[in-house]
Amino acid sequence: MTEQRLLSPDVAQQVRSIFESEMKEPVQILYFTTSSGNCMYCDVTEQLLREVEELDDRIHLAVYDIDKDKEMAERYKITRVPATIIAALDGDKIHDYGIRFFGIPAEYEFSSLLHTITQVSKRESGLSQATIDFLKNLKDDINLRVFVTPSCPYCPNMVMLTHRMAIASPRVTSEMVEAIEFPEWAAEYGVTGVPHTVINDGLGTVIGAVPEGHLVHEIEHALMHLHGIEHDHHHHH
Known part of the structure; x- marks a missing residue:
């Protein structure tokens, strides 16, 4: 059974064209979730990020479990979930500017997510x-x-x-x-x-x-x- 999509075809198309006109370099999204099950918005945040990733080839998403991927969580100092990092990707090197979203970037904050992706892709x-x-x-x-x-x-x-x-x-x-x-x-x-x-x-x-x-x-x-x-x-x- 396919889960209901969060972004309507209309919105997806709008976002795709924003990325097309605004993005320059690749962007790495590092998403931290938990398998312990007491995170109300973890799954829906992950789904949102997956749908966003699909809209441009320059966007790369990696998903980590804060409980299992302890080393990654420590490296990026993530102790709360859902946590989203928007970083620059240069070749296979991730450059972390220190940008974090704690909680779901939904409704008005969806625009923050999109603008952060395009801004990071500009490297300025x-x-x-x-x-x-x-x-x-x-x-x-x-x-x-x-x-x-x-x-x-x-x-x-x-x-x-x-x-x-x-x-x-x-x-x-x-x-x-x-x-x-x-x-x-x-x-x-x-x-x-x-x-x-x-x-x-x-x-x-x-x-x-x-x-x-x-x-x-x-x-x-x-x-x-x-x-x-x-x-x-x-x-x-």
Whole structure:
């Protein structure tokens, strides 16, 4: 029995033409699921990714089981599922920009998935030169975690902004977290509305969708805070 397709022929055709006009280089999707059976959206996320993979020859999907493929899970630091990594594929080498989707990239977040695939395939961030220069000069690692819900129309802008920053800098990692699937994780950061962006586990917080320059400013602010705290420690010793 064939399972019901998630993408209608109409949508599949639209996505195919987006990939055709926008994609350049090959993209590797690494998908982490679990065989332990307590993951409500793991199967449907896998199906969605398989349907997307079919739409362009440059997209390659590898599926891993977090319980059985422990080495891969550790290499990519995946402890929660469903987890999707969108990476560059150059020959047989995978280049991981640090882009993650935790939870199903559905509804509005489906556009984040598609735009991330096309952006990674271009091997460039599409950010302004000022932002690229700022990110190039980072001396600290930055993690940007964007809590979203699938029905939030403003969320993909923040997800894409953070994923672009991850492409622009090896020091930046970016994560979309679907808050409904990970309620404890969202509660940890007091997420009440989305998008809710967490910088370095709470060093900084950005509520709502903001322009590129605003997020840069918030990252700068968080870094000042980080170095201020480090500076204080030196005084006490």
